[in-house]
Amino acid sequence: MDVELVYYPDPRLREVSKPVAQVDDELRDLVPRMFEVMYRARGIGLAGPQVGKGRRIVVANLQPESKKKDGEQVFVNPEILERSGQMKEEEGCLSLPGMYAVIPRAERVVVRYQDLDGKSVKREAEGLEAKLFQHEIDHLDGILILDKMTPADRKQWTPLLKELEEEFLEKSKKGKPRGGRPPL
Numbered sequence: 612m613d614v615e616l617v618y619y620p621d622p623r624l625r626e627v628s629k630p631v632a633q634v635d636d637e638l639r640d641l642v643p644r645m646f647e648v649m650y651r652a653r654g655i656g657l658a659g660p661q662v663g664k665g666r667r668i669v670v671a672n673l674q675p676e677s678k679k680k681d682g683e684q685v686f687v688n689p690e691i692l693e694r695s696g697q698m699k700e701e702e703g704c705l706s707l708p709g710m711y712a713v714i715p716r717a718e719r720v721v722v723r724y725q726d727l728d729g730k731s732v733k734r735e736a737e738g739l740e741a742k743l744f745q746h747e748i749d750h751l752d753g754i755l756i757l758d759k760m761t762p763a764d765r766k767q768w769t770p771l772l773k774e775l776e777e778e779f780l781e782k783s784k785k786g787k788p789r790g791g792r793p794p795l
């Protein structure tokens with residue numbers, strides 16, 4: 612199973628991911644591949660739909676520089692139970708390469724998720740980690756930072772979005788056989 616980073620405007624980024632009913636071998640196999648993709652792109656978090664897997668799973672490492680396994684976290688079926696405070700910081704997204712914008716977020720969140728052993732965890736997160744949960748859970752619901760930036764920012768990034776849209780179109784054309792017939 613090979614996984615690749617999915618970029619805007621791939622429609623898979625807009626689907627609502629399905630809850631993980633059970634941590635199975637397929638999921639356990641997917642996790643290290645997601646970390647690989649995340650490290651390669653120099654990210655700190657990655658959600659299922661960003662590798663074309665519509666399942667509610669998120670991987671993260673807030674200290675990717677260390678490349679230490681103990682920084683690696685896996686969140687299965689993560690959800691936000693409470694939000695408090697406000698912050699406005701610049702955010703980027705691996706699926707929207709080159710784009711940065713200030714996105715309003717809660718400063719603290721109470722989250723619940725399962726770990727890879729299926730154990731349920733409920734805890735508080737703040738600052739960067741709170742931002743990460745909000746950003747990645749948005750992905751699981753088909754929401755991108757694009758939807759949350761100001762209209763002025765969105766306008767400013769229109770050329771980049773157009774570029775990404777053209778690249779996507781080119782790629783999907785190449786992937787399709789001429790004449791629309793499936794190859795034998």
Ligand SMILES: [Zn+2]
Pocket residue numbers: 703704705706746750
């Ligand atoms: Zn993202």
